[in-house]
Structures are given as structure tokens and as C-alpha cells.
Amino acid sequence: MRRDYIDIGYSPKDTDLVCEFHIEPTAGVNFEEAATHMAGESSIDSWTEIATLSPELAEKLKPHVFYANEEAQSVRVAYSEDLFELGSVPQVLSAVAGNILSMKIVDNLRLQDIAFPRSMLREFKGPNFGLPGIRKLVGVQDRPLIGTIVKPKVGLNSEKHAEVAYNSFAGGCDLVKDDENLTDQKFNGFEKRAELTLKLAEKAESETGERKMYLCNVTAPTCKEMVRRMNVLKDLGASYAMVDIVPAGWTAIQTLREEAQDAGLALHAHRCMHSAYTRNPRHGISMLVVAKLCRLVGLDQLHIGTVVGKMHGEKHEVLNLRDQCVLDKVPADESQHILAQDWGGLKPMFPVASGGLAPTMIPDLYSIFGKDVIMQFGGGIHAHPMGTAAGATACRQALEASLEGISLQDYAKDHKELEIALGKWLKK
Numbered sequence: 001m002r003r004d005y006i007d008i009g010y011s012p013k014d015t016d017l018v019c020e021f022h023i024e025p026t027a028g029v030n031f032e033e034a035a036t037h038m039a040g041e042s043s044i045d046s047w048t049e050i051a052t053l054s055p056e057l058a059e060k061l062k063p064h065v066f067y068a069n070e071e072a073q074s075v076r077v078a079y080s081e082d083l084f085e086l087g088s089v090p091q092v093l094s095a096v097a098g099n100i101l102s103m104k105i106v107d108n109l110r111l112q113d114i115a116f117p118r119s120m121l122r123e124f125k126g127p128n129f130g131l132p133g134i135r136k137l138v139g140v141q142d143r144p145l146i147g148t149i150v151k152p153k154v155g156l157n158s159e160k161h162a163e164v165a166y167n168s169f170a171g172g173c174d175l176v177k178d179d180e181n182l183t184d185q186k187f188n189g190f191e192k193r194a195e196l197t198l199k200l201a202e203k204a205e206s207e208t209g210e211r212k213m214y215l216c217n218v219t220a221p222t223c224k225e226m227v228r229r230m231n232v233l234k235d236l237g238a239s240y241a242m243v244d245i246v247p248a249g250w251t252a253i254q255t256l257r258e259e260a261q262d263a264g265l266a267l268h269a270h271r272c273m274h275s276a277y278t279r280n281p282r283h284g285i286s287m288l289v290v291a292k293l294c295r296l297v298g299l300d301q302l303h304i305g306t307v308v309g310k311m312h313g314e315k316h317e318v319l320n321l322r323d324q325c326v327l328d329k330v331p332a333d334e335s336q337h338i339l340a341q342d343w344g345g346l347k348p349m350f351p352v353a354s355g356g357l358a359p360t361m362i363p364d365l366y367s368i369f370g371k372d373v374i375m376q377f378g379g380g381i382h383a384h385p386m387g388t389a390a391g392a393t394a395c396r397q398a399l400e401a402s403l404e405g406i407s408l409q410d411y412a413k414d415h416k417e418l419e420i421a422l423g424k425w426l427k428k
């Protein structure tokens with residue numbers, strides 16, 4: 001017989017890490033039995049009673065399933081912080097999102113949320129710049145930031161890439177980033193691209209009088225190479241680096257965060273590939289957990305979805321992610337499987353809305369997100385019939401209209417770039 005970890009009524013200690021799981025036992029398996037096995041496997045136990053686990057040790061380190069709702073298929077488990085290497089995301093995930101996702105006794109299991117105790121939060125740095133630091137860096141306090149992704153995703157040479165970035169800056173973009181699958185290919189090597197694009201960002205700064213940020217993708221095959229690329233950016237005078245957080249992995253992200261502090265660079269997080277484990281609502285790990293880990297580790301800005309663009313994500317889900325990025329105290333919401341989280345003063349991350357956006361969507365984006373968002377347009381800028389610079393200008397015009405509460409149609413009467421954008425993208 002395995003130990004019973006069901007402990008309804010247990011009140012989690014201030015130092016406990018609490019997880020909420022969605023759990024669907026396999027046919028014939030009792031709900032509490034599945035919860036017991038899951039709690040044991042994610043902490044101290046095995047499939048059979050193990051003689052090497054003394055009753056004293058089990059008592060000290062046992063997980064507590066303090067909430068189990070069979071109808072809602074929901075359980076909450078409190079784990080002693082002694083089970084964890086406090087500053088390690090990989091180790092925490094190996095426990096609470098590790099073997100348990102593969103167990104035969106469950107058809108589906110999903111880690112919905114992790115509430116981190118203050119004692120664990122203290123072991124992480126959180127964002128270095130965060131939302132306020134990014135605003136200071138860009139010199140824009142009172143509006144959403146406008147960014148673009150150089151398109152096509154891959155294929156341009158470094159000269160052309162820098163030119164597209166320059167046109168985007170000149171037209172009004174605050175930020176220009178690489179696409180997620182552009183790193184150091186033959187046609188557009190990392191060093192040359194970084195050098196040429198940063199040079200033209202500087203030129204655009206002096207011509208427009210605005211700060212212009214280039215977010216070069218440092219995702220690399222090894223941590224060592226990633227850090228080297230980041231230091232190349234530092235030496236070239238960059239303010240930012242971007243990274244594909246899921247393909248790179250949490251060890252790489254924690255390494256990058258440490259090195260970025262020394263290099264004085266802000267970090268942009270692209271979440272591509274997250275859906276491999278976040279999209280199935282019944283299995284895997286929620287995007288909410290991914291977002292919380294990003295803030296914990298200390299990324300400065302994160303893609304969270306758009307509501308109105310091309311990526312999946314309902315409005316309430318995207319806004320829940322936004323709350324985890326920006327609030328200091330996130331209240332519990334049982335219906336959304338969200339645990340209360342006190343971020344203990346860890347800086348907020350800048351939320352990024354990106355994927356399938358056009359300038360015509362800016363009024364909706366502004367009403368959904370408010371001013372604390374980075375709106376990114378790839379196709380929505382580079383497919384403008386008058387070209388990239390006009391696409392960026394159309395975005396700024398649509399933003400001005402939204403901030404002033406003027407309809408895009410009215411604003412377009414004396415703003416040509418916007419007028420053309422409306423002709424292309426406004427649904428009739």
C-alpha cells in the first residue's frame with residue numbers, strides 16, 4: 001500500500017509551494033488514488049512502497065493534497081519547499097510537471113498554476129528592467145509601444161534586413177525585432193546583421209529624435225554561444241536581446257538572465273513552441289505557468305497573445321496572462337484555476353501582443369490591453385501597399401486616433417497612410 005497523501009483541510013504553510021492540477025484518472029482508477037499517486041510521484045514516492053523511505057522522512061516531506069474536487073477534476077497539492085532547489089526552474093518542473101505527465105493511471109493531467117511562496121520568490125531575480133525600465137529605455141511613458149518583426153521571417157540578407165528595420169524605425173516603430181526562426185543562418189549571419197541593423201537604428205534615432213530599439217535574436221545551440229552573442233550585442237551598444245524561451249529551455253533562460261544583468265541588456269521573450277504543451281486544455285502545462293516562470297526568472301517582456309490576431313487564446317486567458325505580467329498581487333480565481341500570487345515586489349513584465357495584427361485592430365487592442373502593452377505588427381506593417389515605412393506610420397496614426405478617441409475613419413481623412421491601411425485591412 002502506498003501512503004495516503006490526501007489531507008483535506010491541511011492549511012498550506014507560508015513556505016509551501018502550491019500547485020493546482022486538472023486530473024482525469026484512467027477508467028477504473030479511483031480519483032483519490034490517482035491524486036495520491038500523482039502527489040507522491042511529483043515529490044518523494046514511487047509506484048510501490050519503498051523501504052528506503054522511512055516513516056519519519058515521509059512525514060517530513062510528504063505532499064499534502066489539501067483540495068480534491070472530483071466533479072471539477074481538480075486537485076491542489078502543497079509541497080514543502082525543502083523538496084526543491086530554490087532558485088532552479090528546471091528542478092521545480094522536473095518535480096511538479098515531470099514524470100507525472102506520463103503516468104498510465106491518468107488519461108490527462110494538466111498543471112494549471114503554481115503559487116510560489118515568498119521564500120522561493122526571493123531566490124529569483126525577477127525582471128531587471130521590467131515594464132518601468134523598458135519605458136525609461138524607450139523614453140515613452142504614456143502610450144503603448146509599437147514594434148515590428150522584420151519580414152520575411154527568414155531569407156533576407158543582412159543588408160536588406162537592416163534596411164527593412166530602418167524603414168520600420170523611420171516610419172514610427174519604437175522596436176524592431178528578429179523573427180523567432182532567425183538566428184545565425186548562412187544568408188544572414190548574427191554578427192553582420194546585428195552590426196548593420198544597430199547602425200541604422202542609431203541613424204533613425206538621430207533623424208526622428210525618438211529612441212529606437214533593435215531586438216536581435218540570441219537563441220543559439222549552446223548557452224556558451226548564446227552568451228557570446230549577447231556580449232557581441234553589448235559591445236555593439238545594443239540595449240536588448242531576444243530569445244525563444246521554449247526551444248532554448250529554462251537553463252538557457254536562467255543563464256541568459258544572469259549574463260544580461262552584467263551586460264545591461266533587456267530581454268524580450270518569444271514564446272514560440274509553447275503550444276506543444278500549453279494548448280490542450282486537459283493535459284500539459286498552462287501558459288499561465290509559463291508566464292509566471294518568465295517573470296520569476298526575470299524576462300522583461302513576453303508574448304501573451306492578441307485576442308484579435310492569428311494566435312489562439314480567448315480574451316479571458318490573455319488577460320489572465322497580462323495580470324500575471326503586471327500585477328503585484330494576483331487574486332485567486334477558482335473558475336479560472338488561478339491561485340493567489342503575491343509577487344512580493346518583483347518587477348512587472350511588459351506584455352507583448354503579436355501575431356496576425358493589422359493597424360486596423362489598434363482601437364480593439366487599446367481597449368483590451370490599455371496603454372501597458374507592446375503591439376507588434378509583422379505582415380500588418382510590411383504588407384502596407386505603400387511599403388514598410390508607411391505601414392509603421394499607419395500604426396502610429398491608428399494609435400494616435402485611439403488615444404484621442406477618434407474613429408480610424410475620421411482620422412484617416414487627413415492621414416494618408418492610415419487611409420490606405422483601412423482600404424486594405426478594414427473588414428467591409
Ligand SMILES: O=C(O)[C@H](O)COP(=O)(O)O
Binds near residue numbers: 179310354376377380
Ligand atoms: O513573431 C511574431 O510575433 C510574428 O512574427 C508576428 O508576425 P505577423 O504579425 O506577421 O503575424
Ligand SMILES: [Mg+2]
Binds near residue numbers: 149
Ligand atoms: Mg514570428
